[in-house]
Amino acid sequence: MPAVRCVDVCKTYRQGELEVKGLDHVSLEVGEGGFVCLSAPSGGGKTTLLNAIGGLHRIDSGEIWLADRRIDGLGKGELASLRLHQIGFVFQAYNLIPVLTARENVEFVMEVQGVPPDQRRSRSMEILEEVGLKGLEDRRPAKMSGGQQQRVAVARAIASRPTLVLADEPTANLDSHTAEQLMELFVELNTRHETTFVIATHDQRVMGYARRIVRMLDGRIVDDTEQEAA
Amino acid sequence: MIRGKVTLRLAWRNLWRNHRRTLIMLAAVIVGAWAMIFSTALMRGMVDDMIQDGIRSLPGDVQVHHPDFRDDPSVVNSIAPPTDRLLGVLEQPEVVAWAARVRVPAVVSSERNTRGVTLVGIDPDRERELSFVADDMADGRFLESAEDQGLVVGRKLLERLETDLGKRVVVMSQDEKNEIVDRGFRIVGVFESSMQAREDGFVFAGKATVQRLLRMGNRVSEIAVLGTDYRHVEGLRRRVEEAAGPGVVVQPWTELEPYLASMMGMMDGFVLIWIVVVFLALAFGLVNTLVMAVFERVREIGLMLALGMTPAHIRAQIIAESTLLLALGLAVGDVLAWATIEPLKGGIDLSIVGEGMELWGASAVLYPALRWEDIVLANVVVILLGFIASLSPAWRASRFEPVEAITKV
Numbered sequence: 195m196p197a198v199r200c201v202d203v204c205k206t207y208r209q210g211e212l213e214v215k216g217l218d219h220v221s222l223e224v225g226e227g228g229f230v231c232l233s234a235p236s237g238g239g240k241t242t243l244l245n246a247i248g249g250l251h252r253i254d255s256g257e258i259w260l261a262d263r264r265i266d267g268l269g270k271g272e273l274a275s276l277r278l279h280q281i282g283f284v285f286q287a288y289n290l291i292p293v294l295t296a297r298e299n300v301e302f303v304m305e306v307q308g309v310p311p312d313q314r315r316s317r318s319m320e321i322l323e324e325v326g327l328k329g330l331e332d333r334r335p336a337k338m339s340g341g342q343q344q345r346v347a348v349a350r351a352i353a354s355r356p357t358l359v360l361a362d363e364p365t366a367n368l369d370s371h372t373a374e375q376l377m378e379l380f381v382e383l384n385t386r387h388e389t390t391f392v393i394a395t396h397d398q399r400v401m402g403y404a405r406r407i408v409r410m411l412d413g414r415i416v417d418d419t420e421q422e423a424a
Numbered sequence: 425m426i427r428g429k430v431t432l433r434l435a436w437r438n439l440w441r442n443h444r445r446t447l448i449m450l451a452a453v454i455v456g457a458w459a460m461i462f463s464t465a466l467m468r469g470m471v472d473d474m475i476q477d478g479i480r481s482l483p484g485d486v487q488v489h490h491p492d493f494r495d496d497p498s499v500v501n502s503i504a505p506p507t508d509r510l511l512g513v514l515e516q517p518e519v520v521a522w523a524a525r526v527r528v529p530a531v532v533s534s535e536r537n538t539r540g541v542t543l544v545g546i547d548p549d550r551e552r553e554l555s556f557v558a559d560d561m562a563d564g565r566f567l568e569s570a571e572d573q574g575l576v577v578g579r580k581l582l583e584r585l586e587t588d589l590g591k592r593v594v595v596m597s598q599d600e601k602n603e604i605v606d607r608g609f610r611i612v613g614v615f616e617s618s619m620q621a622r623e624d625g626f627v628f629a630g631k632a633t634v635q636r637l638l639r640m641g642n643r644v645s646e647i648a649v650l651g652t653d654y655r656h657v658e659g660l661r662r663r664v665e666e667a668a669g670p671g672v673v674v675q676p677w678t679e680l681e682p683y684l685a686s687m688m689g690m691m692d693g694f695v696l697i698w699i700v701v702v703f704l705a706l707a708f709g710l711v712n713t714l715v716m717a718v719f720e721r722v723r724e725i726g727l728m729l730a731l732g733m734t735p736a737h738i739r740a741q742i743i744a745e746s747t748l749l750l751a752l753g754l755a756v757g758d759v760l761a762w763a764t765i766e767p768l769k770g771g772i773d774l775s776i777v778g779e780g781m782e783l784w785g786a787s788a789v790l791y792p793a794l795r796w797e798d799i800v801l802a803n804v805v806v807i808l809l810g811f812i813a814s815l816s817p818a819w820r821a822s823r824f825e826p827v828e829a830i831t832k833v
Contacts, residue, residue: 245827248730250730250826250827251827270734270735271734274729274732274733274734274735275732275734276732277730277731277732278731278732278733279732283730283731285727285730285830289727290727291434291724291727291728292441292724293434293437293438293441294433294434294437298433302430302731303731303732305427305429305430306427306430306731306732306733306737307732308427350731
């Protein structure tokens, strides 16, 4: 069963007088443990598709399934619960809650889920070590570099063991060395935990790590290619 | 389910993100809480003084009398002196003082004028702790015993009768058979009171002397009982009623002096209005602080919603911020009010405006009355209204669309 299945999804925005097609009859399947890059120029529809899969955007028509559950008709509360328990998010920026330390940010989703404190703590420490942030657990985001902040965001995204991680331009604000490290981390997590990754990007370096690249233009999928990952 | 610990932690830390704004708002809450409690204590002190003064004018906290006495306060409607059973209750620690009195309408005549008054036959030792007259003596002496044949009158009455201390007057009333009785009394003492009606309307003589004058044996008109707390007299009234037996009525001061009772009720209402008014002044600052805090954190709130926090979580967080701010301000304000009032418990000398205070029926020394009920009321009202005031910013925050909020610049 695919981890993600989009069937004929359409989404239209209004920009003043104009109607813009964010997603134009998009159909896509991502298998469990997949590592897929959605690639498109700005306005091409990759972020819209990512947000639709994550239940952050309402679609106009079509179907979106996560495993065996259709999510496009769910209410706000059900979508919030779905995101909390099944999906890990990494955004381009503003990923972290500034008043929480790195460890607290990693524990945040687990805490809202109701995971017991000792379990939360050991898992967050373990994952922070895994992403190379051992020793920085008690630092607040303002005292960390952009790369370190993205690592914390990745740690948070995977700490609660989601089945799916959605990352939107995760390397956009990072230097090439940090971006490389982050992508290697994604690949390692994908391999080790069999977590499905869907990454929206137009960064060629990121695409090199993917096993499948889905290219979009004007809200439509124009190319879908399997490749040997780097 | 809303996770309380994470909600409180986020609320507390967010509160201190903008130290200056929070401290300014906190200072406003502290000053507001202090003002509410301090001024309420002053007002309570003044009203307490007025009510206690009223109660000490004669009624006491609870009074026993004949069922018809209030309609016809004549010697016909007298009652037997306290029985042993009633004395058992009157000697309990919850009774500060009690006195059995004779109280009848009478006419007092000097060689120049005649005035209608209330003749009160008292046992001076018992009355000393119960009513105003012993404390308010201005000239001459107070009565020495129930057998005392002298008369104590008010300054105003003395002027109206155009007589003086040491002179004789005639007091006339009716006995049980409605026969006129009279006798001469020498004025042995003059009292002055904050209320002119008292000076003008009462004359005091020894109880036994008055009983003999009215040919009523050892019967009395009323038994006045002073308890420990005039605000809570129902328990005392019930016990006195049970012990007094049938044939008499036992009434609390609130029925005997409805004007004073309404003043107390009015004061309670006024305290509540005052607290709400002070809060409304604070509310503008509070709502502004919360709205600012929400709009500074749009992206963060969007992130939390995207990660799976529900709108209810977000609302709870904003409300928790408001509640924490108010609770902290109230706690400091409460302590500050207590620390300010405590040294003033010995009384605040307002003799500079003493005449004005006396017109109100209050004394020139104001004793602030800090009541825990008022502190609780102020705290509960502020927290409740704060909750209501924070609903709007909290609701706004919870309505953000995650994606739009995260990308907001």
